[in-house]
Amino acid sequence: MKREKRKELLICVMGIILSGGSIFGMNPFCLIFFTSMYMEKICRWFLMPCIAAVLFFTQPVDRMMRYLIPMIIVMFLVKMLEARHRICQKTKGYFLAGISLFVMDMSANALSVPGNNILPVGAVESILVISGSYVMGGMIRFLLSSKDNKYQKEKEDLLLKGREKGKLLAYAESFRNLAHTFLDHQEEDPEEEIVVESEPWRRKELLWRSRYMENRVVLAGQLNEMAHIISDVAEELYDVTKFGEQLDEKVKRVFKREGLLVKNILIVEKKEQKMEVYLTLRVERGNGVATREVSRLLSKVCQKKLIASSDSQNIIHKEYVTLFLEEDVDYKVLSSVYKLTKDGEEISGDNYGITRIGRGREVISLSDGMGSGERAFRESADVIELLEQFLESGFTYESAIQMINTALISRSEEQIIVSLDICDIDLHSGVCSFIKIGAATTFIVRESKVEQLVSTTLPLGIFHHTDYEAVNKKLYDDDYVVMVTDGVLDHIENETPETVMMEIIKKTKRATPREMARKIMESVITGYHTEIKDDMTVIVFGIWKK
Known part of the structure; x- marks a missing residue:
């Protein structure tokens, strides 16, 4: 965690320093950097004042205000969207920055001397801000995604799976060893094979011994089967593949547009290569949504025919519910x-x-x-x-x-x-x-x-x-x-x-x-x-x- 914070601070300081540079009389980098950092929710509390201070010392006042006002607009509108919907898509923030800058140029063009048309340059710079924010946001995510942390997380998950699976397999081996003890220490049948009527007690003893040995064999068989069952469960339980976050985010975006708020989602593929989805969601607006409509939307996103389990409730309301969906049969x-x-x-x-x-x-x-x-x-x-x-x-x-x-x-x-x-x-x-x-x-x-x-x-x-x-x-x-x-x-x-x-x-x-x-x-x-x-x-x- 400390390492991630240091990386965030280092990126922030370097970006703020570079925000004062100009190219052909333009300084789109300061707005690109601010928008991408703000949408990634990094160092929000001191990002604006630091960039404003750098612009104050390196740029003329009119150019400084030309970039600060779009930053304020982005900050205000994003906060408003987050307060209403809990989340604001990064794409909206990027477009807000470019459009705000273009509106500033339109206002300046209306007040400028006739014949001095700055709109074409403003349009080019606005497009540069939008596309640059996309690229910068991706770079920041890549740097902070911490390839190491990502690999470490996957490694920890793998180790955890292996550890839990190893426990179950160890239990199975214990049952097998216990079964062997019943079989390895069987007493040999007595050599006396002829049972005479004058020795009824001997006959009872042999019958009891025979039944006893049969029960040992039966018990050993039961223990072996229990070991086999535990081994099968261990193999099946941990033989799953989780889909990437990209698909999870896509599902959330599509459901958001349809008025459904997804809290948690887990999409896995089992060893039979059949998809299973665990989805916790609620209705964000409206009276309710049918579960079959949720299945239809999810099938469209995942490009597989998915059906909710038979015990799922038919209508999704304002309260969070968890649905289990799996591939439909052919x-x-x-x-x-x-x-x-x-x-x-x-x-x-x-x-x-x-x-x-x-x-x-x-x-x-x-x-x-x-x-x-x-x-x-x-x-x-x-x-x-x-x-x-x-x-x-x-x-x-x-x-x-x-x-x-x-x-x-x-x-x-x-x-x-x-x-x-x-x-x-x-x-x-x-x-x-x-x-x-x-x-x-x-x-x-x-x-x-x-x-x-x-x-x-x-x-x-x-x-x-x-x-x-x-x-x-x-x-x-x-x-x-x-x-x-x-x-x-x-x-x-x-x-x-x-x-x-x-x-x-x-x-x-x-x-x-x-x-x-x-x-x-x-x-x-x-x-x-x-x-x-x-x-x-x-x-x-x-x-x-x-």
Whole structure:
């Protein structure tokens, strides 16, 4: 801070000394220097008297007054604008100086001897004052911007980010080390493998020891997943890029013209290269402005389609409010579900979920509980609910799936087996991630072609560490995806039910997802007149360009 003050004082002294010089009978430098320094709010309190003193000793009285009066006008009008609007744009100050000088020359020309026209020279000098103030203001900002200070600030921000990120990564490593302690010190199973009835206490001890070791493995897995989650959060939280002050100032100017006063603004770009804006503003004049109008103005300035979050208030009033805006998506998704319950059962063991993660992702999930009835329903419902909660909280699929699997294994003495089928659609790019864990085949419909995605993985709840298959597919405008449970394919009495299903989908006329799901299910049922031996669910969703 002291270094900056010394630089300001040095620039001020040098400028004041040079203000007394003349070029071809003109002295525009004194007005240029005063205007640029005044608009930068540097040494305002003694700038005028010092320049006036230098002009008094170096210039004739008439020339001194020719420059002092425009300085007084600039000082008075800028103060008035600042009092009314809290801020005065630097451009206005530059133009005020040039126009004031030209008005002085017009007055002098009216009082001068006929034939002595000084207006052309005055006009040239006024233009020189305006352009010179621009240049001088930029030079002063460059000198005071303190390249060093700017780099130092960026370095401090970088170090701060690195320090905070390092803390989170250190926490993650602590959890990993703790998990290793549970795994590294496992006791070996006893060599006695034969348990005789005459030693019931031995059997209980072995069962207890086995359960104890399983719990250690489960706990170690939970700690490892927690470490993985913390690492992911650290990477995502600090992997952002802030836009420059130039864009911030442009937003403030545009909003100012529209009667909106911006207090704070933060424009960042995340690792997916999607813009996010945090904006604190209020209405400066008028009754109120709609939030969608704020989105329109900001989109125009940033040259990106930005939409306010759904929880934003609809009208901006006199009180400051903070809005969160993000890039609008390029695609929309419509989906529908058709379900049938196993004969003799009242409740289907299949469950599904359709949820929006933020503004840019839509997740459609389908789970099939083991068997049918109420128990299968509860198990698949719990899996869908846990998955949605984890994803909405920002967990990755890897972490969410492992946590759900661990919960299923450790929750009950009896084995709980559940399949899980996930479609995660990126509404910005149209790329869909298909994640399958013991799930039935999924079908992608594009024009007259049908592509199938087959899974060979085991369901959740069998092993402590579960494997899953994930594949990314680009979906285009008017593509459809058909998800089914194994009850649908098992109902098709054919050695290759997937092939038959592809033919059924091809013959199904394209319509709304609701109609397509109904027609596909009807084709499966009417084609094979047998009892429904398992719960059957068909989900159809389509994707379209907005």
